[in-house]
Amino acid sequence: MAGGFGTRLRPLSCSRPKLLFSIAGRPMIEWALEGLSKNGVDEAVLATNYMQEMIRNHLGRSFGRVKLHYSTEDSPLGTGGAIKRAERFLRKDKDFFVLNGDILSSPPINEMFQKHTSTGATATIMLYQVKDPKHFGVAELDDSIRITRFVEKPSAKDAPSNWINAGVYVLNNKVFNYITPRGKVSVEREVFPVLASSRRLHGYKYRGE
Secondary structure: OOOOOOOOHOOHHHHHHHHHHHOEEHHHHHHEEEEEEEEOEEEEEEOOOOEEEEHHHHOOEOOOEEEEEEEEEEOOHHHHHHHHHHHHHHOOOEEEEEEEOOOOOOOHHHHHHHHHHHHHHOEEEEEEOOOOOOOOEEEOOOOOOOOEEEOOOHOOOOOOOOOEEEEEEOOOOHHHHOOOOOOOOOOHHHHHHHHOOOEEEEEEEOOOO
């Protein structure tokens, strides 16, 4: 996911997209792609919107061993709409990862993928434990780490747990059946709650940094 406006970083983000901001001497998107490459990923789709040409010009068609595709939006489609628009680049018989492009960590995605496929879930969300969950998507879990309820940015009293959405998902192609073909869709607000109610949403607890 590489289409954010970086509104909370203005005026810095008025001249460049957030993913090209330098962290420890390198644009954050490079850290993200390097982490994927180290985990065996050799192909990625960047869902772009804001200042998309700057991202494309910086990265080109590949980053190291990772072949890059660009799914572009003329207007913001939300997380669900962006995933739906990228469908044409994805293999019909393969589950796939979705990551927020500004994540600066190296989560164990291979282990997460194995957990996802073993449950037969339509979607698996990487979860991280925090003290104050009200600014995030929050999951209620059963003993098998199935997500029984998913609430986006609840009030403090309505948060079902302190396990929050860490911005990494594994999705089965069946997820496209839950996304409206056209228009703006939030996967967190409109898709995950439906999957949770039908017992098709699982969590993966990440305890690293």
